[in-house]
Amino acid sequence: MTERTDDVHARATLRYPYAKPPAPGSTIEVAPGVRWLRMPLPYRLDHINVWLLDEADGCAVVDTGTRTDEATTVWRAVCAQSSEGRNPNRVTRVFVTHMHSDHVGMAGWLTRIFDCRLWMTRAEYFNCRVATSDTGREAPADALEFYRRAGWSDAAIDVYRARFGRFGQLIHPLPDSFRRVQDGEVVRIGAHHWRVIVGMGHSPEHACLYCPALKLFISGDQVLPRISSNVSVYPIEPDANPMAHWYDSLDKLQREVPDDVLVLPSHNECFYGLHARIERLREGQNKSFERLRVTLSEPRRAVDVFSTLFARPIGEDDLGQMSLATGESLACLNYLMSRGEVQRELRGDGFFWYSRCCSP
Numbered sequence: 001m002t003e004r005t006d007d008v009h010a011r012a013t014l015r016y017p018y019a020k021p022p023a024p025g026s027t028i029e030v031a032p033g034v035r036w037l038r039m040p041l042p043y044r045l046d047h048i049n050v051w052l053l054d055e056a057d058g059c060a061v062v063d064t065g066t067r068t069d070e071a072t073t074v075w076r077a078v079c080a081q082s083s084e085g086r087n088p089n090r091v092t093r094v095f096v097t098h099m100h101s102d103h104v105g106m107a108g109w110l111t112r113i114f115d116c117r118l119w120m121t122r123a124e125y126f127n128c129r130v131a132t133s134d135t136g137r138e139a140p141a142d143a144l145e146f147y148r149r150a151g152w153s154d155a156a157i158d159v160y161r162a163r164f165g166r167f168g169q170l171i172h173p174l175p176d177s178f179r180r181v182q183d184g185e186v187v188r189i190g191a192h193h194w195r196v197i198v199g200m201g202h203s204p205e206h207a208c209l210y211c212p213a214l215k216l217f218i219s220g221d222q223v224l225p226r227i228s229s230n231v232s233v234y235p236i237e238p239d240a241n242p243m244a245h246w247y248d249s250l251d252k253l254q255r256e257v258p259d260d261v262l263v264l265p266s267h268n269e270c271f272y273g274l275h276a277r278i279e280r281l282r283e284g285q286n287k288s289f290e291r292l293r294v295t296l297s298e299p300r301r302a303v304d305v306f307s308t309l310f311a312r313p314i315g316e317d318d319l320g321q322m323s324l325a326t327g328e329s330l331a332c333l334n335y336l337m338s339r340g341e342v343q344r345e346l347r348g349d350g351f352f353w354y355s356r357c358c359s360p
Contacts, residue, residue, distance in 0.1 A: 004026075014225055014273040017262070021269060025077050027052060030262065030270060031214045033190050039065030041102050045227075045320075048102045050217055050265050055190040058090030058114075062209065062218055063097055063266060064106035066170050069104055073187060079113075095119045095181070097220030098203035099128035101170035103266065118178040119187075121198060123205035125178050128171070130236075135168030143235035150326050150351045151303035156316045163319070181207055194218075197256055201246025202229040210257055217261040222249060223277055226268045228284065232327025233334055243335035247282070254278045292332055297344055299353040302329045322323030 018036075022028045027035035033054035038047050043066075051062040056315040065071040080088050091114040096104045104120075111118050118125075139161045148157060181187065183198035187209075194209040199222040209218040221229045231246045233239075259275040271277070288309050295308045306325050309332060316327040333354050336342035345353050 013276040014271045016225075016269045016271050018270055021047075021049075025074055027078075030215055030264065033192070034216060036057075036264070037078065039106075040068070040070050042068055042070075043067055043102075045103065047267065049264065051264055052089065053189045053192075053194075054088065055092045058092040059088060060093045060095060060189050061091050061110060062095045063103045063156060063220070064094065064110060066101045066105035066174050067109070068105075072109070075110065076105060077157065090114060091116055093117050093119055093179075094311075095207070095209070096124065097208065097218070097266070098206040099124040099131065100203065101167065102219070103220070104128055104174070105171045108174050111175050114171075118175050119181050120178050121179050121182070121205040121207050123208070124203060125174070125180075127204050128174060132168035132171055132174070134165045137165050139164035140235075146235035146238055147326065148350060149346065150330065151301035152322075152326070152350055154315065156319060156322065159316075159319050160323075177237050192230065199249035199253060199333075201231045201242045201249055206249075208253070210261070215258075215261050216264060217257050217274065218264045219253075219266070219274075221283070222254065223263060223274065224265045224267050225263070225271045225277060228281060230324050230328055231331045232324060233330035234327060237286040238330075240333065241334050242339050243285075243331045244338065247285075250278050252283055288332065289336065292336070293341065293356055295352055296336075296356040299345070301351050301353060302326055302333060305329050305333075305354075 011167055018028065021038050022036055024038065024040070027037045029035050033050040037050045037052055039050050040046060041048055048063060048065055050065065052059040053062065079091065081087070081089050093116045094107050094110050096107050102355065106117055143164070144161065147160060159217050181196050183196055185196045186193050187196065192211050192213050194211045197210055199206045199208060202221050205218055206222055208220055208222055231232045231242050233242065254275055257274060261274055263271050263274050265271070291308045292305060295305055303326065306329065309329060310325055314322055316322055333342060337344060341357055342354055343357050347353055
């Protein structure tokens, strides 16, 4: 995740009904049959929220955490709990909102341990399979060229080359089959019906779940209360325009999900104020574009616009954050190019230089 410069403001309109998140290994019931579990993450963002939806013979799980020994320990402890002679935490099926490792990392392990099915959108499942297939490969020339043209130094490229292919190490192998979920589909989970609402931008086909009866919205990473979800361009599709999909998805969520829901996000805390948060995300991105247009009055590379877009310095000492910042900068630049506001030139130095188009 990246924090844009406008996201440090605009939280006053949200309401958080829980004073603190659940303790490690324990849950909080946020609605009848819906429990909140937190899993540890080995990143700067050190947690992910996981949702347990009670069913007759156990519970469905929404998202899973990254593949780590610590996450395995927590899952073993949670799944061993029993009450009145039954195990309410026996996993009946695993729903994954999207392919990022903190969401899908333990899914393969859980589906094998409990002999249950993985429920996921098609694009997320197959993109995850493609990404994990890079494990053990050398970094492809296209990827090296992608980051070099964005302005990365030779030293940063060398670190990227050495670290390439580690994504699969964070994910247990996925099952060889899955149950596809689709936008608009209504799924019965336990006593309630949940409607699948697909968003885009942060990932290819991100599945959110909305339960009208409980007034709950599992937002995944599509809407977070305190940080902005990363919207990035990746080497596999360098001319993609995910920011346009992100804007469209914000409009869609505001149109299809009422404002009175309790939002259950993947990070930070449960909150009320969905529409206000969507407005703030849209306004924050619009302000980022206003600053970027000014910055591009002179030619800039992707790495040169970091300070325009992000709240804290981005340096090569943290290649993970630099990768996210590069991807999101390119998403912004590609969006403005698609609107005819920015032009790009590949110069003799091997870098792409971006500048604002002159008005006719």
